[in-house]
Amino acid sequence: MVLSGDSQLFQIIGVTLRMSLTSSLAALLIGVPPGILVSMYNFKGKNALIVLNRTLMGLPPVVCGLLCYMLFSGNGPLGYMKLLFTVKAMIIAQVILITPQIIGNTESYMRLICDDIRATALGLSLPKGKILLLALNESKYQIISTYLFGFSRGIAEVGAVSMVGGAIAFKTNVMTTAIMNYTNRGDFTMGVALGMILLAMSLILNCSVYLIQGKVNK
Amino acid sequence: MKVENLTKTYGGRRVLSIDNFNFEKGVIYAVLGANGSGKSTLAKLLCSLERADEMSKITDIGKVLYMPQKSYCFQMSVMKNILLGGRDEKRAKMLIERLGLTRLSASAAASLSGGESARMALARTLMSKCDMLILDEPTAAMDISSTSVSEEIIKEYARENGCCVLLITHSVKQALRVADEVIFLYEGEIAEWGEAKSVLNDPKDGRTRRFLEFYGA
Ligand SMILES: Nc1ncnc2c1ncn2[C@@H]1O[C@H](COP(=O)(O)OP(=O)(O)OP(=O)(O)O)[C@@H](O)[C@H]1O
Numbered sequence: 001m002v003l004s005g006d007s008q009l010f011q012i013i014g015v016t017l018r019m020s021l022t023s024s025l026a027a028l029l030i031g032v033p034p035g036i037l038v039s040m041y042n043f044k045g046k047n048a049l050i051v052l053n054r055t056l057m058g059l060p061p062v063v064c065g066l067l068c069y070m071l072f073s074g075n076g077p078l079g080y081m082k083l084l085f086t087v088k089a090m091i092i093a094q095v096i097l098i099t100p101q102i103i104g105n106t107e108s109y110m111r112l113i114c115d116d117i118r119a120t121a122l123g124l125s126l127p128k129g130k131i132l133l134l135a136l137n138e139s140k141y142q143i144i145s146t147y148l149f150g151f152s153r154g155i156a157e158v159g160a161v162s163m164v165g166g167a168i169a170f171k172t173n174v175m176t177t178a179i180m181n182y183t184n185r186g187d188f189t190m191g192v193a194l195g196m197i198l199l200a201m202s203l204i205l206n207c208s209v210y211l212i213q214g215k216v217n218k
Numbered sequence: 219m220k221v222e223n224l225t226k227t228y229g230g231r232r233v234l235s236i237d238n239f240n241f242e243k244g245v246i247y248a249v250l251g252a253n254g255s256g257k258s259t260l261a262k263l264l265c266s267l268e269r270a271d272e273m274s275k276i277t278d279i280g281k282v283l284y285m286p287q288k289s290y291c292f293q294m295s296v297m298k299n300i301l302l303g304g305r306d307e308k309r310a311k312m313l314i315e316r317l318g319l320t321r322l323s324a325s326a327a328a329s330l331s332g333g334e335s336a337r338m339a340l341a342r343t344l345m346s347k348c349d350m351l352i353l354d355e356p357t358a359a360m361d362i363s364s365t366s367v368s369e370e371i372i373k374e375y376a377r378e379n380g381c382c383v384l385l386i387t388h389s390v391k392q393a394l395r396v397a398d399e400v401i402f403l404y405e406g407e408i409a410e411w412g413e414a415k416s417v418l419n420d421p422k423d424g425r426t427r428r429f430l431e432f433y434g435a
């Protein structure tokens with residue numbers, strides 16, 4: 001059945017990829033700079049910011065879904081944008097979920113090396129911008145694995161996307177919500193097949209990143 | 219270059235306290251003292267990596283170059299690491315050759331041994347000119363011949379630039395070989411300072427004398 005190529009199946013996979021690739025990339029772009037800045041510089045309220053971010057890292061997806069639902073619903077503050085039950089709304093909800101994880105990952109990794117980088121670079125009296133670029137370069141592998149982490153979180157997430165997306169067939173249904181629907185209908189074969197595809201996609205992605213890293217290392 | 223009332227307090231504990239001190243241009247100072255006596259702290263304050271306590275005054279320090287006790291090897295080749303210190307490729311090649319890094323110049327800096335990375339860090343620091351050069355135990359990880367080459371290069375650099383050099387070291391013999399003056403730190407205070415030979419051969423202060431007995435100089 002998987003091999004015979006079911007148009008709905010391809011549609012579901014397409015939406016899933018579009019959603020999780022976009023949301024993880026956006027979260028990466030939003031989350032890495034503050035992660036690096038917070039670890040490199042000391043300022044007032046830094047610890048409060050870190051604690052706040054750690055709290056957001058624990059935000060339950062359904063709570064995030066609820067907030068986005070209220071925001072985008074017909075009489076919500078952003079209701080005029082008519083985003084509820086669209087892929088865009090799902091992406092926004094996922095960005096809200098994933099960004100704190102990216103900030104937290106980047107910050108806790110950079111914290112380990114930033115003192116030595118800062119001392120060495122300042123000792124060479126390099127300008128601030130150059131120091132930030134060097135720090136970014138030092139954390140490139142960490143950034144790749146942080147991205148993978150964000151992507152896998154996005155692709156596996158179900159609570160928020162089902163609430164703001166509604167799991168509408170041929171529109172906002174993604175693999176996780178589809179698995180839930182098939183299971184509710186008693187169609188276990190289809191559910192298991194989708195689950196296997198989900199795992200296979202994750203395997204392919206991780207293998208290619210592993211190969212790319214090997215090349216870059218040489 | 220002058221420091222007045224220079225103090226640093228970490229969590230209520232004062233780890234450095236210098237009433238006032240003038241650093242002269244063209245002079246190489248060796249900073250000696252036990253572990254935790256505040257040598258690295260002094261270095262970090264002078265290159266403004268750490269902020270001194272309020273009321274501290276550092277004047278006319280000019281451009282400072284500083285090699286930390288734990289230098290960082292950036293994820294790039296040895297050559298590129300050294301060029302971070304300055305763009306002059308000829309100078310980089312000269313330093314690389316003298317410090318015995320020629321064979322390694324294209325290797326990843328992360329793969330260097332402890333002494334090799336110290337040599338790379340020294341070359342990187344000496345790539346450009348400055349008014350004050352601060353080296354925090356630059357030869358601690360080096361073998362005898364690298365140490366000797368490094369000392370020559372440091373002396374040359376000081377002569378060519380007419381800058382002030384602060385060489386933090388645990389080696390009394392190195393201080394005698396390289397430095398004009400010695401600053402002896404004891405629990406964050408300058409216990410004694412003066413011409414290297416006279417302080418090291420004939421210490422006046424009891425704390426300095428006890429320290430030097432340990433080192434058998
Ligand atoms: N960030 C910090 N927080 C708290 N205490 C610190 C900090 N940095 C240094 N100290 C303390 O200040 C004192 C002086 O440290 P410093 O690094 O200047 O010693 P040092 O003379 O360089 O010693 P060594 O010979 O081991 O390099 C030490 O007791 C150290 O524990």
Ligand SMILES: [Mg+2]
Pocket residue numbers: 257258259287354
């Ligand atoms: Mg030290």
